[in-house]
Amino acid sequence: MAASETYQPPPDGEGTMNALRFHGQHDLRYEKIPIPQVKAGQVKIKPAWVGICGTDYKPGDRVVIQPIIYDGTCGACEEGLQNCCFQNGFVGLSGWGGGLADHIVVPTSTLYHLPNDVPLEIGALVEPLAVGWHAVKISPFKAGDSALILGGGPIGISTILALKTKGCTNIIVSEVSKKRQEFAKRFGAHHIIDPTKEDIVSRTRSLTDGKGAHVTYDCAGVQAALDKAVHATRARGCIVNIAIWEKPCTINTNDFNFKERSYLGVATYAVGDFQEVLDALSEGSMQPAGMITQRIKLTEVEEKGFKSLIHDKDNQVKILVEVGGGK
Numbered sequence: 001m002a003a004s005e006t007y008q009p010p011p012d013g014e015g016t017m018n019a020l021r022f023h024g025q026h027d028l029r030y031e032k033i034p035i036p037q038v039k040a041g042q043v044k045i046k047p048a049w050v051g052i053c054g055t056d057y058k059p060g061d062r063v064v065i066q067p068i069i070y071d072g073t074c075g076a077c078e079e080g081l082q083n084c085c086f087q088n089g090f091v092g093l094s095g096w097g098g099g100l101a102d103h104i105v106v107p108t109s110t111l112y113h114l115p116n117d118v119p120l121e122i123g124a125l126v127e128p129l130a131v132g133w134h135a136v137k138i139s140p141f142k143a144g145d146s147a148l149i150l151g152g153g154p155i156g157i158s159t160i161l162a163l164k165t166k167g168c169t170n171i172i173v174s175e176v177s178k179k180r181q182e183f184a185k186r187f188g189a190h191h192i193i194d195p196t197k198e199d200i201v202s203r204t205r206s207l208t209d210g211k212g213a214h215v216t217y218d219c220a221g222v223q224a225a226l227d228k229a230v231h232a233t234r235a236r237g238c239i240v241n242i243a244i245w246e247k248p249c250t251i252n253t254n255d256f257n258f259k260e261r262s263y264l265g266v267a268t269y270a271v272g273d274f275q276e277v278l279d280a281l282s283e284g285s286m287q288p289a290g291m292i293t294q295r296i297k298l299t300e301v302e303e304k305g306f307k308s309l310i311h312d313k314d315n316q317v318k319i320l321v322e323v324g325g326g327k
Helices: 126-138 154-165 178-186 200-206 223-232 253-257 273-283 298-311
Strands: 016-024 027-034 042-045 049-051 063-065 104-107 111-113 147-150 171-174 191-193 213-218 233-241 262-265 292-297 318-322
Touching (some): 111 273, 191 200, 223 233
Parallel strands (some): 171 191
Antiparallel strands (some): 016 027, 042 104
16 A cells, blocks of 8 residues: 555554553553554554664565654755754654554655664664664764763663774773673773772773863763863864763863863754664664664553653563554
8 A cells, every 4th residue: 555545543443552552640541443544645553673762665664763753844854953843843743653663654764774684673772772872973072082071871772882983992981880881882882980989080080191071972961960061072182072960961062162162952863864874774784783672562661661661660671562463
């Protein structure tokens, strides 16, 4: 069926599907809902793997979804910055349903072909990988520079993997959790700092000829870590904020003025980032399979998924939900 045709649910009560949906805080329900209809410019997708947190598409194509929703008409979109759209949102959060269902209908513009040599479950990692990729791509990092990463969670690891593909040979990660320190090391961090036992500033400088990191990537969003990281960044270095902060942070502008440092915010990923990540996965320069720490069923999301992220966060990087197929 062409994507431009309208999908009509089967008759006789067969037009429903399984879905897991939020109805409010701590209210997660596994239920039957109507199968979404396909309108012009849209395509119906049957998810295979979904992580918690194109041109012409025919039935059977293996795809990944770039979930940014944008209006295409605002000033940011006119300049090709859809990720900075004045009205931006995300599939599953701002509309269009979500991936934790038998089917989801999305605009065809959100789809990217998954190379045949990349497994579907790895395709579910493209979205977080693209966040780290985009941050490194638009930062002033260049091959040979040193990098400091605050936080060894999924985005911190994605940033490590992106830096490795860009030729970074001095990746320093500051992380409190022992387990996440191990994950960071496994994925390519050259040095680990435990900020509860070591001073980030002096340790980073000792690993960078006394000068500090060229670029610092904040994947933690913690005030105390940022305060230290500013001074762990060299003169004319750059602090890149990837983290979404729960509340406003403060910075001392003099720390930036007197050392001519810069502070750069990044927003998810831009057009082209998904394809570049897919190319890196296909050619083998990025190998993120170890990020998958748990695989669960759709009916297990609340008990084994979200509760694991709450009560066993340090031992998890990416939990994948098998919705259908899964191969």
